Amino acid sequence: MLWRNRATGGAVDEEHVVVWERPERGARGPAAVHSRAELAAVAVTLADRDGLAALSMRRLATALGTGPASLYRYVAGREDLLDLMTDAVTGEIDLDAPLGGDPVADLTALALRTRAVHLRHPWLSDVPPEPLRLGPRGLDYLEYAIRAMADVELPGRAKTEAVALVNALVAQFARVEPRDGDGGDDRRAARAGYLVRAATAGNHPHLAAALADDADVSPRETTEELFERTMRRVIGGLLSDTR
Amino acid sequence: MLWRNRATGGAVDEEHVVVWERPERGARGPAAVHSRAELAAVAVTLADRDGLAALSMRRLATALGTGPASLYRYVAGREDLLDLMTDAVTGEIDLDAPLGGDPVADLTALALRTRAVHLRHPWLSDVPPEPLRLGPRGLDYLEYAIRAMADVELPGRAKTEAVALVNALVAQFARVEPRDGDGGDDRRAARAGYLVRAATAGNHPHLAAALADDADVSPRETTEELFERTMRRVIGGLLSDTR
DNA sequence: AGAAACTGCGAACATCGATCGCAGTTATGG
DNA sequence: CCATAACTGCGATCGATGTTCGCAGTTTCT
Structure with missing residues (x-):
């Protein structure tokens, strides 16, 4: 041995x-x-x-x-x-919240709570996503999420993958979120500066237009609202049984 | 200086x-x-x-x-x-493919081509996703993707973020894909073994059911088909202007 | 009581990303 | 035409990292 x-x-x-x-x-x-x-x-x-x-x-x-x-x-x-x-x-996520019965709404709410954890622990989106990093609390989390999809007629694999996809999206959103520490503003500004410079210099009219549009229209929508709306759409798309 | x-x-x-x-x-x-x-x-x-x-x-x-x-x-x-x-x-992705006019179809096709690159270069999903890692070919890629959404009535920010989200999903799918090298079969088997063991041992009925369902029903659907179907749904959800 | 299994930990190893300084090479300016 | 400035390749080296080894001490089992 x-x-x-x-x-x-x-x-x-x-x-x-x-x-x-x-x-x-x-x-x-x-x-x-x-x-x-x-x-x-x-x-x-x-x-x-x-x-x-x-x-x-x-x-x-x-x-x-x-x-x-x-x-x-x-x-x-x-x-x-x-x-x-x-x-x-992961254990910080409340899994005692009762399920309302609407899978999309329930999963969206869960995603919102997951997002909160990401905001509280920004390093979470830096953890290299191993194919299966599931401890006991992770298992509880997965169980809860799949339970939310109990009435959805989808193969088991599709459900577990749906959870993985949703989490990947949450991480992606968290990455974009401005981080408070290490004066990332400079970096961000420099990066953004490069983007518009490159977009206008090269031949990228649509990109430039999108960026300009971005600068003009002040975002009247909270990041959280944007997150929730996007999440609802994506989850809705994931769970729809329409072929 | x-x-x-x-x-x-x-x-x-x-x-x-x-x-x-x-x-x-x-x-x-x-x-x-x-x-x-x-x-x-x-x-x-x-x-x-x-x-x-x-x-x-x-x-x-x-x-x-x-x-x-x-x-x-x-x-x-x-x-x-x-x-x-x-x-x-990124330069390996064909950006000369003509756009059909349907944003969902065009973006899905683009995602499929992106997926091919990920399969050819599995390390790509291991590259730490910096907020803005865009070289010249990346800019062309972004331009192409945004051009595909020309007729979509969405703020510029929403479009660029949609591209980022889609790419995050492609990476996530690529991660799940079985990698040929380094005999990952053992790891995968061990990991999967732990999952079912933990799911059945603990109190996770829904998870266990999903895993069992997964094992029973042999996947008659190609991974690529699953990818395309999922992608179409998600992109559709992202671009829908329904409130 | 003795063996077995464990603990903390100082010392050390291999490897990593990165820097410094120097000798050699090329273009520029007077 | 030549001195100067800017550049290149690179050996030597630094600091930090993840990890291993071996040893002395501690607790439990037989």
Whole structure:
């Protein structure tokens, strides 16, 4: 057997197991000083403040008052940490809200609550979207979403994919949202400047027109309203059984 | 003045310029051995073969037969390289296909062609989605997409955002697509195994049902057909002016 | 009581992106 | 025509990262 460490699964011969299927603690040794939940909580705090790129194993270890090597007693690697963090903030989404029965309305409401989490934790849209990053709270989330589609006549695969698509859209919206930190205004201004410059310089009449139209018409619509309207349309399109 | 290097813009006081706004070559020194286009081409080849994570400055330099430091004569950093690569493969999309006049159909067709590029270059969905990663070919792409919506009565901002959303969806679909390399079958199987195990073990009846339904009904629909159908619905939803 | 399984962690390794400075090369201006 | 400025390639190197190894100490099981 190649088992070397219960918590990290350091050498599980070729078969990488997910964090959630590895026991957090053994029963033999001394009591652990920290816990996965604590790791996740502190990591989320750091990421909230300095962004995901600034979250390194060392910094997390320092914030926990220990050395980098110690973290690997709780986690097999950085990936596991991202799993933990993602699931932790997923737990902030209220899943006790009763379903009204209209799938489109229910999923739109859920998307709005998901959006709130993204706004609270901007690093969330920077987490590399693994094909299956689902912890316990993620599973609850998925269950809730699929339950909202109980009356929809669609194959199971279509439903799960619909949830993935909706989440991808929420992340995309969150990315566009202006982030408060790191004076992103300069960057944004520079970027936008380049866009209009390039659009007008090159031969891109439609683009230029769209950008000009954008500058003229002041957005009287809240971003949240725009989000909700768009989301309702997309979800409606996704669930429609019209061929 | 803080100018130190024309090509990389190494120290442009606080104002980071995009790659595309920096001249590729000065007029004074000796002829450059390589070019941005060559960098991009080789980088794309490497990423196609080994994935984006395996593409480091050093490896690219080695593939070019030079040292890592030399790359910074053509590019300000890894970000610039990603810009170059993204724009290069964007250029593979045919933008000469005539528009039929139906925005939904035209955009769906464009999305299909974009999907083909993603399948050809799986690393594309791993490129961190910067808010504005648009090179010359990207601008042409955007122009084409907006032109397809010429008759749609929507504010400019809505149109550009619609394109971004569609692209996000294409990327999401590409992520789900089984990748040929690195024996991802094992990972996928392990992941899927965990999903059904967790869904049935915990209290997730709807999820379990959806997964079971998925396993039973063999997918008689091509992934491409599923993609096209979904895309048409979503785009239709996005462009509908119904309140 | 001894073995087994665990814990924290200092030290170290490989790799990464990026910078600096220098020798050599080319164009420009007086 | 030549000195100067601007440029190129690149070896050496820096700081930071994720991760591993081995050891001393601790707790539980048999």
